[in-house]
Amino acid sequence: xKNTFLLLxxxxxxxxxxxxxxxxxxxxxxPNSSAMLDVKSTTKGFLAPRMTFAxxxxxxxxxxxxxxxxxxxxxxxxxxISTYLGGKWQNVSVTCDLPMAPLEGTHLQSNTQIIWxxxxxxxxxxxxxxxxxxxxxxxxxxxxxxxxxxxxTTGNLYTRYVWAYNSCGKSDSTIITGRAMICGEPLTxxxxxxxxxxxxxxxxxGTVTNIxxxxxxxxxxxxxxxxxxxNTLDDNTEASAGWYWQFNRKQxxxxxxxxxxPNSAWINPISEDLDWESTxxxxxxxxxxxxxxxxxxxxxxxxxxxxxxxxxxxxTSGLRLHAAGYLHSGHGDLVVRGQAGYYRSSxxxxxxxxxxxxxxxxxxxxxxxxxKAFGLSIRCVRD
Numbered sequence: 001x002k003n004t005f006l007l008l009x010x011x012x013x014x015x016x017x018x019x020x021x022x023x024x025x026x027x028x029x030x031p032n033s034s035a036m037l038d039v040k041s042t043t044k045g046f047l048a049p050r051m052t053f054a055x056x057x058x059x060x061x062x063x064x065x066x067x068x069x070x071x072x073x074x075x076x077x078x079x080x081i082s083t084y085l086g087g088k089w090q091n092v093s094v095t096c097d098l099p100m101a102p103l104e105g106t107h108l109q110s111n112t113q114i115i116w117x118x119x120x121x122x123x124x125x126x127x128x129x130x131x132x133x134x135x136x137x138x139x140x141x142x143x144x145x146x147x148x149x150x151x152x153t154t155g156n157l158y159t160r161y162v163w164a165y166n167s168c169g170k171s172d173s174t175i176i177t178g179r180a181m182i183c184g185e186p187l188t189x190x191x192x193x194x195x196x197x198x199x200x201x202x203x204x205x206g207t208v209t210n211i212x213x214x215x216x217x218x219x220x221x222x223x224x225x226x227x228x229x230x231n232t233l234d235d236n237t238e239a240s241a242g243w244y245w246q247f248n249r250k251q252x253x254x255x256x257x258x259x260x261x262p263n264s265a266w267i268n269p270i271s272e273d274l275d276w277e278s279t280x281x282x283x284x285x286x287x288x289x290x291x292x293x294x295x296x297x298x299x300x301x302x303x304x305x306x307x308x309x310x311x312x313x314x315x316t317s318g319l320r321l322h323a324a325g326y327l328h329s330g331h332g333d334l335v336v337r338g339q340a341g342y343y344r345s346s347x348x349x350x351x352x353x354x355x356x357x358x359x360x361x362x363x364x365x366x367x368x369x370x371x372k373a374f375g376l377s378i379r380c381v382r383d
Contacts, residue, residue: 048081056082056089096168099124104289105145106383107178111154114178116147116162121171124164133161133173152180155188157288177288183209183218189287191225196285198243198254198261203227205287208318213305214298217381220291221320224282224378225252230322233315236338241324243282245344246270247354247372250280253327255334266332269352270372276346276354283380290382296347296355298381300366303357308364311341314357319379321359327375342376 023031023038031038039046050069059066062084070082073091081092102124105117116129120143129147130138138161141147152158157179164171181187188204191197206221206229222229226242235241236257243252246267254261276293278284283291294302306313314321325337343357349368356376358367370376 050079062089097123098169099164099166099171101171101174102127102145102162102164104174104176107176107290109178109181109290111182112152112180113148113150114152114158114180116149116160116176116178118145118162118174118176120145121164123166124171125166126164128163128165128170130161133175135163135170135173138163154180155185156180157189178290179288181207183207187220187287191286196250196252196282197225198252201225201227211302211306211318213301213303214381217298217383219319220287220380221318223324224286224380225254229320230315230324233311233322234338235322236325240322241337242377244327244375245282245378246375247344247348248272248274248276248280250282250285252282253332253375255327255337257334257337260327260332260334266330266373268329268331268373271351272372273348273351275348276344281346282378287380291380292382293344293346293378294381296345296366299343299345299355299357303364303366308359310362310364311359313364314341314359321357321379323359324377326370326377329371329373329375332375342370342374344376344378348372 022036048067048069050071052071053073056068056070056073064084066084068082069079070091071079073082074080082089083092084090099121102118102121105119107117108115118127126143127141127145128135128138129141139147157177160176161173162176163173179187184207186204187207188202190202191200193200203225207218208221209215209218211217211219222240223242227239230240238254238256243254245252247270249267249270251262278292281292283293302319306317308314311321311323321341321343323337323339323341325340326335326342327333328335340358340360345355345357347355349355352371353368354370354372355366355368356370358365
């Protein structure tokens with residue numbers, strides 16, 4: 001009776017009992033209708049019981065939803081909120097997630113201007129862009145995912161940086177590249193020996209547009225890695241052939257007719273359910289992000305519009321495709337250079353085979369019979 005009277009006095013002073021609901025330190029006449037306990041304060045918080053891991057686990061028949069502060073239940077031995085749910089104690093992880101780095105988009109380029117583009121990222125609330133890899137001095141773009149940069153030098157390659165951010169912090173920077181140019185101008189690149197280029201060389205590629213079937217695209221007019229356009233359809237020189245690539249692999253191979261460079265272990269077989277990924281695309285890696293390997297659809301459109309019935313059609317077109325041969329899937333040796341041409345698409349056919357444009361003296365077809373381990377020529381395109 002005494003205890004009941006004391007509780008009644010406490011509730012009269014600090015709150016009000018209404019239909020078994022309790023309001024504490026509230027100026028309302030009753031607790032919130034959805035709450036059994038309505039506590040209001042601007043200077044103090046709710047304090048759950050503190051106990052160790054052993055003490056928490058010693059609680060007999062804990063009710064679902066029972067909550068404590070476990071003082072040593074975190075992975076590093078620190079405190080964490082523990083709630084009994086689903087028949088077991090569960091720790092509530094309080095984290096603040098950072099956004100992922102933005103994915104590079106397709107940049108729009110002209111002689112003196114690049115319109116940089118990147119993709120919006122989940123949980124990002126804004127983006128920063130900069131000419132240097134310095135977040136502190138970067139331009140805050142808000143939620144915009146594009147930046148127009150003027151006054152550039154025609155032909156120059158530019159590298160820029162973007163970040164995503166939210167209230168928790170920033171992502172890693174994404175490196176984006178573009179070139180101030182219009183299609184039809186020469187494109188000079190210095191390729192450095194490494195994980196993509198087999199040797200170091202400087203190449204000046206021609207560029208061309210208005211190719212029937214894909215008239216709005218821009219193409220290079222020689223094979224990737226080739227220092228010259230072929231003089232004839234059956235040109236069997238290394239300088240005209242350029243380099244060769246296995247499907248979805250970024251490492252290019254040079255073959256001088258006797259030796260392959262690099263002479264590393266040949267990858268065979270290749271079996272994976274993937275189209276050519278941009279992170280492995282030699283056109284992206286050697287020429288910049290707007291460039292890429294053509295898709296099956298693009299080769300199909302060009303082949304059909306050009307009415308290519310033999311290798312003569314591709315060779316006399318603006319693309320100047322010729323018989324560059326291939327590297328054998330089993331051992332990487334050079335085969336039929338000067339006799340037939342094999343041009344990669346970025347589209348796979350199956351786990352083991354990829355689509356390609358195959359041209360010979362009496363045919364020009366889209367084919368899927370070659371396994372991914374073959375080393376074939378690449379001709380780059382961009383929107």
